[in-house]
Amino acid sequence: MKKNIFIKSFAIALLSVLIVSLSGIGVTYFSNKSLVSERLITETELAAALLDSTEDFSALDIFRYQDECRITVISMSGDVLYDSDIHEQLENHLDREEVAAAITGTPKTVERYSETFSCKMTYYAVMTMFSDGSEAILRLAVRSAEIDNYIISTIPFLCIALIISAIVAGVFAKKLSESVADRITDISKSLKSVNDGNYIPLKTDMKDSEFFAVYDEINALNSKTVSHIRSEENERERLNTVLDNISQGIIALSKDKKTVFINGSALSLFGSNSSVVSKELVYLIDDQNLLNKITNAPSDTNSRFECAFKDKTLLVETIMPQGQLLRDEISSIIILSDITPEKDLARQKEEFFANASHELKTPLTAMLGLTELALAKSKEENTRKQLERIHKESLRLSELISDMLKLSRLETMHDDDTAVCVSMDVIANEVIAELSEAIKAKNITAAVSGKAVVWADEKRMYELMQNLLSNAVNYNKDGGKIDVILEETANASVIRVKDTGIGIAKENIPHLCERFYRVDKSRSQKTGGTGLGLAIVKHICALYDADISIKSEIDVGTEFVIVFNKNRNSKWG
Numbered sequence: 001m002k003k004n005i006f007i008k009s010f011a012i013a014l015l016s017v018l019i020v021s022l023s024g025i026g027v028t029y030f031s032n033k034s035l036v037s038e039r040l041i042t043e044t045e046l047a048a049a050l051l052d053s054t055e056d057f058s059a060l061d062i063f064r065y066q067d068e069c070r071i072t073v074i075s076m077s078g079d080v081l082y083d084s085d086i087h088e089q090l091e092n093h094l095d096r097e098e099v100a101a102a103i104t105g106t107p108k109t110v111e112r113y114s115e116t117f118s119c120k121m122t123y124y125a126v127m128t129m130f131s132d133g134s135e136a137i138l139r140l141a142v143r144s145a146e147i148d149n150y151i152i153s154t155i156p157f158l159c160i161a162l163i164i165s166a167i168v169a170g171v172f173a174k175k176l177s178e179s180v181a182d183r184i185t186d187i188s189k190s191l192k193s194v195n196d197g198n199y200i201p202l203k204t205d206m207k208d209s210e211f212f213a214v215y216d217e218i219n220a221l222n223s224k225t226v227s228h229i230r231s232e233e234n235e236r237e238r239l240n241t242v243l244d245n246i247s248q249g250i251i252a253l254s255k256d257k258k259t260v261f262i263n264g265s266a267l268s269l270f271g272s273n274s275s276v277v278s279k280e281l282v283y284l285i286d287d288q289n290l291l292n293k294i295t296n297a298p299s300d301t302n303s304r305f306e307c308a309f310k311d312k313t314l315l316v317e318t319i320m321p322q323g324q325l326l327r328d329e330i331s332s333i334i335i336l337s338d339i340t341p342e343k344d345l346a347r348q349k350e351e352f353f354a355n356a357s358h359e360l361k362t363p364l365t366a367m368l369g370l371t372e373l374a375l376a377k378s379k380e381e382n383t384r385k386q387l388e389r390i391h392k393e394s395l396r397l398s399e400l401i402s403d404m405l406k407l408s409r410l411e412t413m414h415d416d417d418t419a420v421c422v423s424m425d426v427i428a429n430e431v432i433a434e435l436s437e438a439i440k441a442k443n444i445t446a447a448v449s450g451k452a453v454v455w456a457d458e459k460r461m462y463e464l465m466q467n468l469l470s471n472a473v474n475y476n477k478d479g480g481k482i483d484v485i486l487e488e489t490a491n492a493s494v495i496r497v498k499d500t501g502i503g504i505a506k507e508n509i510p511h512l513c514e515r516f517y518r519v520d521k522s523r524s525q526k527t528g529g530t531g532l533g534l535a536i537v538k539h540i541c542a543l544y545d546a547d548i549s550i551k552s553e554i555d556v557g558t559e560f561v562i563v564f565n566k567n568r569n570s571k572w573g
Contacts, residue, residue: 036142037109040124043069044140048128051138057082070121073128074099074137081136086116093139098123102137111144120144249336257281257295260330269336294318294334306339315339367394419544422461424452424495428484431465435473443479450486452493454564456544464540465495467533468560472499475558495562504552 047060051073060071060082073082078094093099098110102125114121125139240263243250249266251259259277262284267273276283285291290307297303297318304317315337321330371391378384428448432439439446446469454461465484472482476499485496541548541562552558 044124044126048126048138051128070141072139098125102126251334252330253332255331312338312340313343418457419455422454422456422458424486427461427465431469438473446482448484452486452488454493460540464537467537468497476501491566493564498559500557503554503556
């Protein structure tokens, strides 16, 4: 490093001296050249003034001997009348640049090579007049070699100056390189100590040093960096502690499907150790069925499925990371939940409800049959009223048991293996046809517009639409209207059920999907129902990751909006 700094410093210093020297020579050269031109012009004008007063060309020799000038007198036709250096007949000079410039009234200095004297000459010519009134051209010329000789004469001095400058530059460069290199080494050691986790601050007692401010800034920056690194390490340690102590297994995969992170629960689940980190998933999961399901999960969207693993049932969720920085390193996050206890509880719960339903429906069926038989035979009015009430309440109890069983099953479901492509316009029309008597009784207009397809179980979609439309009929006004509006986009299927009924107060809307919630308990006796319809709708929507929203206004009507997001389901048809 010192060598490189020395070489560069030396080269810069030497180059600077060379540039200054050459610049000085150049300035001197052009200054002298300009001075010569100015003197030549002045002497030419003086000679012309002398020639105007006398026709004796020999009088011009004073300028020749004084400044070693060549003097030439040229006629207007270009013939040489007099030349101080050549006495023989010369060629016509009318084509000379300086002569032409003098004739046109724009005299100027001209530098060119002279074949006569075999050197560069500087010429200047002006118009003059003889005593008889005739005109001529007076030209003076000096050798340009005088200036060139000056440049040549400065070369030895330039060489001496360069040698001295090289010695001075070498000493300067050596001291500078040693000083800079030592400080760079100190800075490098300090920066390296930050990376090694053993921070060594830069020390300097040179308050007047140009490096003091740099050292101070680097120390401040390194201190902040160390603090930030330690904070990140502590945060990472806390995060790892939390992740290692949660019951769910968490696995982060890179873009090449190698493990980036595995928490303790995942390692414990598969009976592995931390050595499988940065390896392919096959080194962690030895169950081929589970491995295939995780590997074949969609890479561009979240997914969720159940899978048997040994004597357990796992709920597997693959999540796409949020944020560009995270996506650059991690392709997906796998969350593994052991839902075996929940599945066992759900199974027990389902068995209980099935048994309870069976045990309850058996006497209810007998009650309904006996009631119907008694109604057929009874003719006394009061008796018939009592029997009809028994029959009605028995039917309601049977519906309640059926809805409770449906709700119980929905609560324990995480996925639906029976899902198919269901045309919601067909389902809506079938439900309207089923409710036609109730619709006619209240003179309601029911219409279905648009089309939408969802990936779900057909029976559950029928239950969803039946509960929504039953509410729309029961709580509608006489002569009201029901609109089922279906819409399908690239990303979602939307179902809207609008009615012109009595409406719902804003404070009651958040509670509508709760079990057995009634806005008006007195009215519910007239409309019937089990109070579980909207709760069933809510759980069906949750099963298929659909969003449900309710808009309502008193005496205006109610609108249910259900959105099935296609991006949440890789099996969408």
